Amino acid sequence: MQDIPTPGAAPIARRRFLGLTAATGVGLTLGAGPIGASLASAAAPPTIHPTSSWGAVPPSSAVEMLNQAPKKLFIHHTATGNSTDYSLAHGQALARSIQRDHMNRGWIDSGQQFTLTRGGHALEGRHRSLEALRNGRVHVQGAHCTAQNDVAVGIENEGNYMTVDMRAEHYAVLVDFSTYICSQFGIRAYQIYGHRNFNATDCPGDRLYAMLPRLRSDVAARIGGDPTPPAWPTLRRGDRAERVKALQYLLRSRGATIEVDGDFGAATEAAVRDFQGRTKASSDGVAGSQTWNQLAWYLTRGASGEAVKAVQNQLVANGISVAVDGAFGPGTETGVKTFQNRVSLTADGIVDPRTLSRLLA
Ligand SMILES: [Zn+2]
The missing domain is CATH 3.40.80.10 (Peptidoglycan recognition protein-like)
Incomplete structure (x- = not known):
């Protein structure tokens, strides 16, 4: 339809x-x-x-x-x-x-x-x-x-x-x-x-x-290829975690003006609802698979901005040392490949929805 x-x-x-x-x-x-x-x-x-x-x-x-x-x-x-x-x-x-x-x-x-x-x-x-x-x-x-x-x-x-x-x-x-x-x-x-x-x-x-x-x-x-779609975390009000920061960075990349503090409070919930409304996702204020599917994008070397920070911060959270500066340079690309190798994904340095979902797991 x-x-x-x-x-x-x-x-x-x-x-x-x-x-x-x-x-x-x-x-x-x-x-x-x-x-x-x-x-x-x-x-x-x-x-x-x-x-x-x-x-x-x-x-x-x-x-x-x-x-x-x-x-x-x-x-x-x-x-x-x-x-x-x-x-x-x-x-x-x-x-x-x-x-x-x-x-x-x-x-x-x-x-x-x-x-x-x-x-x-x-x-x-x-x-x-x-x-x-x-x-x-x-x-x-x-x-x-x-x-x-x-x-x-x-x-x-x-x-x-x-x-x-x-x-x-x-x-x-x-x-x-x-x-x-x-x-x-x-x-x-x-x-x-x-x-x-x-x-x-x-x-x-x-x-x-x-x-x-x-x-x-x-x-x-x-x-060819693995047909398994991304599995996303469900984040809601009260959650405190590094991956809440990823959510906040991604919401900021789509125009939200919230702080990135890893604390899923009232402001983050309102930002999720606003994003869900704009993308015609179910508007419940909970970041589930529909919201992540709408937030996920393709990031490759040369990209910049808040969405890149989401990736960089999750690389750091996974023990891979990169600067969280919003610039997808060679260091970030190497970090992405290192992570992809670790979780048995194709190490192409491209943050597609599946790589992003694994970074958040
Ligand atoms: Zn349809």
Whole structure:
């Protein structure tokens, strides 16, 4: 289900992970060129029906093409009926209906980049999304998850999966489609999420949400990597710890004006609530997985600011000596690699959500 397209909190270091794709990419393109032996089981990508094939109207203004690949893949459900019409014609009508609904909300085009029907038909949603996918190094900014639209590509799955399971035929294509999207953009399998991991919503439904560990595993079986998503601490009022400082630094990086004292008091709670409100996360004042998912970003050498201090302070808390100066230089990079080696993560010196979560453990 869609959410309003507010960019939300300004992403820190938004331009700092240009070029990261090459480092994190799996180094192959399904359906084009040689495929390594490890990919022997990878299925061909599904046919993706472009906007021109289903009678899309032009966007009301130009879609925004960002010069960076998305880092995350979000799974949605349309919360529409569980149709038994599995024809392409039905899917085309659904795509038109979604676009009409979204443009009636004042959006420029369909909110999601892609649509997948119960019949297993994959369709382009927002214009130019197929072009971006083929390219693999750019991203069409969508409108499917508040505060994540700069970094997340989304698939709307036809149906309502609160109490009903996705059809096996539909799921099989979802695996193929997700594998192709992750391969093209260099998205790691662990970065496949449900909409509810970021916003206060039921989407993609309880039953489909429960399928996501399997989806991550099925995709990882084809593209490699550990499919385990980040596990975040839960911090609440009254907590006193070094990792409360990390939370406070991260909140400051998103505009909060709180002190960094490691004491989760009233001011920190208010700042968490404010951040949750701005990112459309559940607004309970408790820093749980939704809040951390929204706070986590990609930090690499050259980054600077409060979020870097969060990382540096946690390195120190883990016994790795670095200056807590907010400048991600060679010393911090070495410290990050040392930590990654210690906890058996790929020692690439990049603080992605999983590395951050391990620093907080
Ligand atoms: Zn959704």
